[in-house]
Amino acid sequence: MNRRNFIKNSMLFAGSLVAIPSLIVSKKAYAAWPKKSFDIKDLTESVSSVYGHSNLEESSKVKLKAPEIAENGAIVPINVSTTLDNVESIMIFVENNPQPLSSGYKLTSLSEPSIGTRLKMGKTSNVMAAVKSGDKVYTSTQEVKVTIGGCGG
Amino acid sequence: MSTIKMRSKESNGVVTVKALIKHPMETGQRKDKKTGDLIPAHYIQEVHSKANGKDVITIYWGPAVSKNPYLTFKYKGNKGDNLEISWVDNQGNRDSKTGTVK
Numbered sequence: 001m002n003r004r005n006f007i008k009n010s011m012l013f014a015g016s017l018v019a020i021p022s023l024i025v026s027k028k029a030y031a032a033w034p035k036k037s038f039d040i041k042d043l044t045e046s047v048s049s050v051y052g053h054s055n056l057e058e059s060s061k062v063k064l065k066a067p068e069i070a071e072n073g074a075i076v077p078i079n080v081s082t083t084l085d086n087v088e089s090i091m092i093f094v095e096n097n098p099q100p101l102s103s104g105y106k107l108t109s110l111s112e113p114s115i116g117t118r119l120k121m122g123k124t125s126n127v128m129a130a131v132k133s134g135d136k137v138y139t140s141t142q143e144v145k146v147t148i149g150g151c152g153g
Numbered sequence: 154m155s156t157i158k159m160r161s162k163e164s165n166g167v168v169t170v171k172a173l174i175k176h177p178m179e180t181g182q183r184k185d186k187k188t189g190d191l192i193p194a195h196y197i198q199e200v201h202s203k204a205n206g207k208d209v210i211t212i213y214w215g216p217a218v219s220k221n222p223y224l225t226f227k228y229k230g231n232k233g234d235n236l237e238i239s240w241v242d243n244q245g246n247r248d249s250k251t252g253t254v255k
Contacts, residue, residue, distance in 0.1 A: 033198045033199050033213055034213060038213075038215040038216075074219060074220065075219045076219075077223075079225075094217060097217050098180075098182065099215060099216070099217065101215055102214075102215055102217035102218065103212065103213060103214045103215060103217070103218055104212070104213040105210060105211075105212050105213075105226070106210065106211040106212070106213070107210055108207075108208045108209060108210065108211075110204065110207060110208070110209050110228045110229050110230070111209055111210050111226065111227070111228045111229075112167055112226075112227035112228055112229065114225075114226065114227045115210075115224075115225065115226045116223075116224070116225040116226075117218060117219075117222065117223060117224050117225070118218070118219040118222065118223045119217050119218060119219060120178075120180070120216075120217050120218070120219050121217075
């Protein structure tokens, strides 16, 4: 970090202290972005790195909504919801992407376990939604066929 | 102008939030077509939402999330809630937006 950036950052931080106290909390959370898990290139290793184990249980209570065929791999809509109780987090893994972990959603007692986003997929792959409820991880997997990849340039 | 567009609607005690964020979401694996150089990674890593100051959801994104990302989630809330969404990317840029639940 050079001097200029340091000054800029410290000013930003000081500014947030005054303006929006809630940012201080967010700042802590930002530091928790799990770089290691996002860098892993193998699905099983990625799962272990997120949960500390890879004991997954397929469950019909996890609802994964994804297209069977995605014409454009750059925008694949994915929705995950569940009827399970005490959901701590929802993770979406795309097996054949360069890094399988695509995104993670950490819920609170206020959240309803239902999320949606749009992902990039390089090629046809299994998409797995994983829901952590209590000590267990429940999953639902679906194959999405990609006709035009979303990672090329 | 804010990079965040958001909409929220309450129904039976559950608020559905939909948001669009303007962001390139560069993976760092694409090459510039003219020069052949790698385009540096530039993507949102974390999105955070609060309702009336209380944490609702914390989201971690990797480079696999689409350009100009779309996001939807639900939480137990009410009409008139003060809802805040904020993001920060891997280059330290950030933005936030506050709205009222309809």
